[in-house]
Amino acid sequence: MRRGLLLALLGVVALFPALVTGPFPRHVMTMIFLYGALAGAWNLLAGYCGQISLGHAVYFGIGAYTSTVLFREAAVTPWLGMLAGAALAVLVSQAIGFPVFRLRGHYFAIATIAVGEIVQTLVINWDRLGGARGLFVPIRRPDSLLNLQFHESRAAYYFVALGLLLLTLGVTRAVERSRRGYLFRAVREDQEAAASLGVHVAREKHRAMALSAALTALGGTFHAQYVLFIDPESVFPLSLSILICLVAVLGGVGTLWGPVLGAAVLVPLGEGTRVWLGGGGKALDLMIYGALIMAIAVLQPAGLMGLLRARR
């Protein structure tokens, strides 16, 4: 029954670009996949391991900048750049982890905000990386999978984003079912109790952070190739870190499908208000987000997944 439902859903999603040829619906779907994947990556650290990070834009930005710089300077295919970005994000995440994992709860969250701001400021002042002006991704024609650029057949981006989401879901599912998933959740529930049972708390946090950072960086590379321009304001902002968190919280943290569900609701809302109301709509989607967050906090802290479960 559930398997059938999933296969049907996957079928619809696979056929969507062929059935709906308009660029806007396809763009919205692509963004749902991207933000679903980003929120899913965040969920591994925050939802399962209980470490609420508000600095995930750091890894997104690292992914975007690494592949772009490698592509510009050495014509390295963005696919390799994507892997390099993920590797660099893992390294940076482990370095960040040492100081910030000593903090708990709100203090951890605040520290991750601070790290995010530091990294953004750093890149703004880093001339070699284009500073505040940012970097263009050199355009290569014709379209090629190798260059991860699709100017004529933008539907290809749709499938790359879908692949990213499926990868994130697959990793999450594997973690959920493995020993690691149990240890992550034990750390989330009670660090002292977990330690008393032989769980190396710091190591589990670092592992969750590494997985989460790597997957987030993949999304960053995708973003760079999709938009073909990156600057610190668009790939390192605090607002992105918060949006990633928001998507997961709305959908339901610590669940496999929560982040996807959250993205399916929030992304169309954001994109929609922007189109209907133009530049003036920018604040409106934030107001709606705010209202939604308050509604979740009061009515259903377990998010939309909690709502679905209660229905059953």
Place this chain on the structure above:
Amino acid sequence: MSLLRVAGLTKRFGGVVANRDVTFDVAPGECVGVIGPNGAGKSTLFDLITGFARPDAGSVRLDGRELTRLRPDEICGLGVARTFQKLRPFGGMTALENVMVGAFRRTRHVGEAREIAREALAGVGLGDRADAHARGLSTGQRKRLELARALATGPRLLLLDEVTGGVDQGAIPALVALVRALHGRGLALVVIEHNMRVIMGLAQRVVALQLGEVIADAPPADIARDARVIDAYLGQAWRAGP
């Protein structure tokens, strides 16, 4: 040769000395009770032994191996398990999942961990609550859950911080019987306990603490007659009583 040797253990919190020169041994398979009024340093002693706090002086040796520089998870890995005075279940996980976390100390396989956890739950009489969420269990059941979780790590030495604390009177005998059964299987135990009836029936030796210092270390019958213990802890009524 003793299994656990605590020697000269001292811990200060600011100006307060929580443990001063605490020394005692636990032999393999022995059950040692720890008593003392509130604030005597009993839980601090457990924290020092299990790596949750670092002593200012003294040593803790398990089979001759120094524990005081190790992390809690490393000490668990050497075969020392503990429960907490304040219950700390993994509330968002089922009873079975709670115990599986402990079982992963012994195996990397989820299936095997599940089996170990089922056995441990059945062993404490929670076999039928395996799929219940930990936060839905009663206090007595949660005490049993913590016991099962600690046992699933396969310890040689188990430290129990007030097993009967906060449990209603009716549930105490069954819990005590459970602990006695563990002892009967050869597990070494250190038991913090306020209920004197329980400790008298359970422990082979009792260490009495007052203001962080050991004021007596003797078999239960002698402890009950020790003047200092009576003054510090048991009270005059005890002297006149049983």
